[in-house]
Amino acid sequence: MSTSNVKSSGLGLSDWEQDALDARNAKRCGAEMPVTRIQSKSDWQAIDFAELYVYRDLFRYLVRREIKVRYAQSAIGVGWAILQPLFTMLVFTVIFGRLAKVGSDGAPYALFSFAGLVPWMFFSNAVTDGVNGLIGGASMMSKVYFPRMFMPLAANAARLIDFGVASIVMAGLMVWYGVLPNAGALALPWILAMMFLTASGVTLWLSTFAIQYRDVKHAMGFVVQILMYAAPVVYPASLIPEAYQRVYAINPMVGVIEGLRSGWLGTRVLPWDLLLIGSVSAILLFVTGVSYFNAKQRVFADLA
Template identity: 80%
Template sequence: MKTLSIDTRSLEIASATVDATERGATAMPVSHIQSQSAWHAFDFAEMYKYRDLFRYLVRREIKVRYAQSAIGVGWAILQPLFTMLVFTVIFGRLAKVGSDGAPYALFSFAGLVPWMFFSNAVTDGVNGLIGGASMMSKVYFPRIFMPLAANAARLIDFGVASLVMAGLMIWYGIIPNLGALALPFVLAMMFLTASGTTLWLSSFAIQYRDVKHAMGFIVQILMYAAPVVYPASLIPESFQRLYAINPMVGVIEGLRSGWLGTREMPWDFLFIGSLSAVLLFTTGVSYFNAKQRVFADLA
């Protein structure tokens, strides 16, 4: 008897469904929930869907950084400018570090502009993800937006510092060469490098807070692993390709080549560095996506 009652109920449901269809009733929408590998890359459709949120996060980063600041965007000028003065005295005058024929002040500033972007973008991205823990626990959105928005906001500082670089070049009477045409590629490589590094470190930092406390030390060590205060020509020829695995080597030397003409455009550095930057970014995205499921619990 139990089996018969179930079958009868099933027939009633099927009959009602047929009747509703014949009357032109609209079927209820059906959502399919599918599992997804943790190691997936960008979901571009989802990124496009939340594009307004990304723009909001970038604007928020910019506003928060300069809120109640007397100097405001002037910090994007003062930070590399005063660092350049210190480096010029210590490394240019006292240590007599070479500058590939360019005035050392310009040489160091050309290295500091991309390096300041990289170091500040990575630091902001790591701190931004940790600081946004409360937001992640309340509403869903692509978590990767938080570190990438911090990186994108730092492009404002890079643009301002580049204008100062242009003013210094006019002061010294230096005209960019044809290598400057490659600068968009160099800048894309710079952004990929900063974003990839941010994704790796922020994924570690939200689980191991030691990373946040060690950020200053990490950035300082990485600076001396890139040709910020010295030219890449000081590296022995046999080690230069190994040295170029660091993407910031190609970025800094490429910008100096285009802006100052210190050397021919280092295509070998750019080729090796671009491969490293793409690998760093793609693996950073994959690892970030693999860990983001537990971000709200760990934060």
């Protein structure tokens, strides 16, 4: 082997010049050296679907890990997905249904409140888990590269298990009260997609802020509690004056909750206007959340 094939360290070359020289030397020896080019990305990037597809197995692993960790060493396991909305429903029924006499659009207040709590519990728990999951995964981010958004989105996807279990309980309550779903239930896939996009968009925004400002993590419980009263969980959207209905619908969870109640309980005709406005808001939340998250993810390992 000629002296030109020896690695020329200590010659004052920059890293990329040294790599280029090594590649040329390897080519002369008949060998092939893989070259990886790492480039900084511009701010506010869209989703790289090709990259997400390559790492799809990692995403499935993270979802399974979230589910296992959540119920590890838990006495009742997935039963918490039943008890949390069920006991909250009982409290709401006594306070808002019996004492405050809040309307329920003709449905039994217990069913009415539970139908609002099922999507709301998914939203609040998914956002909280997603924000905490990204902060808790700081050690992983500093060791290996992978799409960072997988961490909050995996926490959100894992919460769909709880949503499914609570929906089964909702079906049991409907049978108990003798209430049948109507044709509006066919819009369930649309409503679920809208719900997931909303939770994911808010999670990406808040998790990005939480990495930079730890106050966000401490304020999460208070913020989620306040947001619940900005959605029609304990009261019907019909209490909002007609003139403000479309402004109110900018909150995507309004269309989600009212849409589910319409399909499950028949409290109203399927609210197309609330769903359409909410769908636009949900998509904007998700797209801008992804873009802002991608713009800031290169500093996550340093700040976490």
